[in-house]
Every structure is written in structure tokens, then in C-alpha cells.
Amino acid sequence: MDFNSKYGKCPIYYTISKIQGKWKWVILYKLYKSKMIRYNRLWNDLKPIAHRTLSKQLKELEADGLVHREQYNEVPPRVEYSLTEDGKTLAPILELMSDWGAKHIDSDTEN
Amino acid sequence: MDFNSKYGKCPIYYTISKIQGKWKWVILYKLYKSKMIRYNRLWNDLKPIAHRTLSKQLKELEADGLVHREQYNEVPPRVEYSLTEDGKTLAPILELMSDWGAKHIDSDTEN
DNA sequence: CCGTATCCGTGCCGATACTG
DNA sequence: CAGTATCGGCACGGATACGG
Numbered sequence: 001m002d003f004n005s006k007y008g009k010c011p012i013y014y015t016i017s018k019i020q021g022k023w024k025w026v027i028l029y030k031l032y033k034s035k036m037i038r039y040n041r042l043w044n045d046l047k048p049i050a051h052r053t054l055s056k057q058l059k060e061l062e063a064d065g066l067v068h069r070e071q072y073n074e075v076p077p078r079v080e081y082s083l084t085e086d087g088k089t090l091a092p093i094l095e096l097m098s099d100w101g102a103k104h105i106d107s108d109t110e111n
Numbered sequence: 112m113d114f115n116s117k118y119g120k121c122p123i124y125y126t127i128s129k130i131q132g133k134w135k136w137v138i139l140y141k142l143y144k145s146k147m148i149r150y151n152r153l154w155n156d157l158k159p160i161a162h163r164t165l166s167k168q169l170k171e172l173e174a175d176g177l178v179h180r181e182q183y184n185e186v187p188p189r190v191e192y193s194l195t196e197d198g199k200t201l202a203p204i205l206e207l208m209s210d211w212g213a214k215h216i217d218s219d220t221e222n
Numbered sequence: 223c224c225g226t227a228t229c230c231g232t233g234c235c236g237a238t239a240c241t242g
Numbered sequence: 243c244a245g246t247a248t249c250g251g252c253a254c255g256g257a258t259a260c261g262g
Contacts, residue, residue, distance in 0.1 A: 011212030012140045012205065018215070022127075022235070029123045039244055050236045055245060076243040077242085093211065094123065096204045101122030103200075104129070133255070150224055161256045166225060168255095187223040188262085227260075234254090240247075 018064060019090075021057045023049055028087065029094045031067065036082040066090070129175060130201075132168045134160055139198065140205045142178060147193040177201070 019025060023046065030045060031037060043054055058081065061067040066087035072078040083090075130136060134157065141156060142148060154165055169192065172178040177198035183189040194201075 009216070010137065011216060012209045013137050013212070014216050015208045015212035016133075016136045018212075020133075022131075025127045026121065026124050043244090048236090050238095051245070052237090052247090053235055056235090071244095074243095077245090079244060089211065089214075093204060093207045096207065097126045098123045100200065100204060101124070101126035101129075105120070105122060105125050154224090159256090161258095162225070163227090163257085164255055182224095185223095188225090190224060223262100225261085228258090229256105231256085232254095234252095236249105236251090238248090241245085242243100 019066075021060070023053060024057050024061060025094070025097065027054075027057060027061065028066065028083070028090060029098060031081055031083050031087070032091055032094050036080050039079050039081065042081065061087075130177075132171070134164065135168050135172060136205070136208065138165070138168060138172065139177065139194070139201060140209060142192055142194050142198070143202055143205050147191050150190045150192065153192065172198075 019028070026046065027042070030042060034041075039054075043049065043051065046054060058067060058069070062069050065084055068082050068084045068087075070080045070082070072080075130139070137157065138153070141153060145152075150165075154160065154162065157165060169178060169180070173180050176195055179193050179195045179198075181191045181193070183191075
């Protein structure tokens with residue numbers, strides 16, 4: 001494996017590097033399930049996430065072309081987030097990750 | 112979504128929390144593809160990873176029951192790592208992540 | 223060969239307060 | 243409502259050296 005170039009030519013390393021951050025996968029999953037969701041709704045669903053964190057990770061996802069941001073100049077302001085076409089290609093991974101987690105939460109004795 | 116309990120009852124959050132760490136997905140992928148691999152081989156393939164990092168993440172994966180460690184008391188010592196049955200259930204995700212990365216590395220203009 | 227010990231930088235992330 | 247600004251802690255991970 002060659003890590004000299006930026007993403008090391010290791011496909012899976014590229015993927016996890018691109019979607020790094022404690023909440024990014026969860027954010028993507030939420031957007032995937034909601035199709036479209038307002039900032040505050042997202043924030044409430046993901047609480048206890050901090051504003052700064054949510055905002056920053058959304059911005060990064062947007063810059064990476066995975067998330068689309070639509071702003072309506074109303075009063076009060078409204079902003080809706082959704083997956084881009086590129087972002088939607090992650091859907092199978094999101095589903096599998098969620099399924100895997102669901103199966104293993106149960107088998108954990110605690111909780 | 113409820114994050115009061117340890118894993119917040121959010122399956123995908125559980126998954127990424129369990130497999131957190133800059134290299135864990137790559138390590139798992141390597142083990143998946145190799146079936147079984149010696150420590151030094153792994154270290155070479157993942158270079159520039161630090162010993163401390165590789166060792167620690169392997170230990171955590173072992174503690175989480177995803178990776179099996181087999182030690183042979185020879186001279187020189189030999190240790191082989193492989194996926195447990197539980198670890199193998201991640202295979203579809205590993206495949207998809209790798210595929211996704213492969214597709215998107217190409218479409219990145221740089222590199 | 224296969225790690226652990228030690229030390230240390232930095233980058234992520236959270237709390238809180240403030241703005242258009 | 244939808245964020246940004248500022249500040250700070252701390253956990254993660256890297257370099258290096260040493261041990262079984």
C-alpha cells in the first residue's frame with residue numbers, strides 16, 4: 001500500500017479520510033433518511049452535538065460535494081440540507097452500517 | 112435520536128463509535144483481504160503508521176471481539192492476526208467502502 | 223520479531239456567547 | 243432561525259527508544 005500520495009491510493013483509506021469526523025456518518029444517515037431537513041431539526045435530532053461541530057461538519061460535507069445546502073431568504077430564515085447525487089451513492093454503506101450497529105447493540109449485554 | 116445511553120440507541124453511531132480510529136477500517140480491510148497476516152507485514156503495508164498506533168488499535172479491535180490474535184512461541188516470535196467470525200460480518204461494508212473510494216479517487220482531479 | 227514506554231504536539235470537538 | 247466567534251481541554255496519534 002502506498003501512502004505517499006495524498007490519499008495513499010488505498011481506496012478505503014480515501015473513503016474514511018473523506019468522511020472523517022465524529023458525526024459525519026450520522027449526519028449523512030439522517031439526511032439520507034429525511035431526504036431534506038432543516039438545520040434546527042437536525043440539531044435537535046443529533047443533540048448533544050454542539051452548534052460549532054454540526055455547522056463545521058456540514059460545511060465540510062458541502063465542500064466535498066456530498067451535501068447540498070438550500071437557503072431561503074425568509075423571515076425567519078430557513079435552510080434545508082439534503083444529499084447530493086454523489087452523496088446518495090453512499091446509501092448502501094449507510095444502510096449496512098446502521099444494520100450492523102442494530103444487530104450488535106442488542107448483543108451487547110449492557111444497555 | 113437518544114444519546115443519553117451509552118451508544119445513544121442510534122445504530123450507525125454505535126458502529127462508528129466502535130470502529131473509531133484513523134486506521135481501524137484500513138486494518139480490518141487488510142485482515143479481511145489477507146485472511147491472516149503477521150504483525151510486521153501489516154506494519155509494512157500500512158506504513159507510515161507508528162508502532163504505537165498499530166499496536167493500540169489492534170488491541171482495541173481484539174478487545175471488541177473483531178480481531179483474533181494468535182501467538183506462536185517461536186524464535187523469532189511470530190504473531191498472526193485475523194478477523195473473528197464477528198469481524199467477518201463487516202465484510203460487505205469493507206467491500207463497499209473500498210469500492211466507493213476507488214470510484215471517487217479517479218474523479219478527483221488531483222493525484 | 224513483536225511489541226510497550228515515554229513524551230509530546232495538534233487537531234478535534236464541546237461550552238458558551240453573540241450576530242444577521 | 244441559522245449560524246459564527248472565541249476559548250480551552252483532552253484524547254488521539256506520531257517519533258523515538260527500549261524490552262522480552
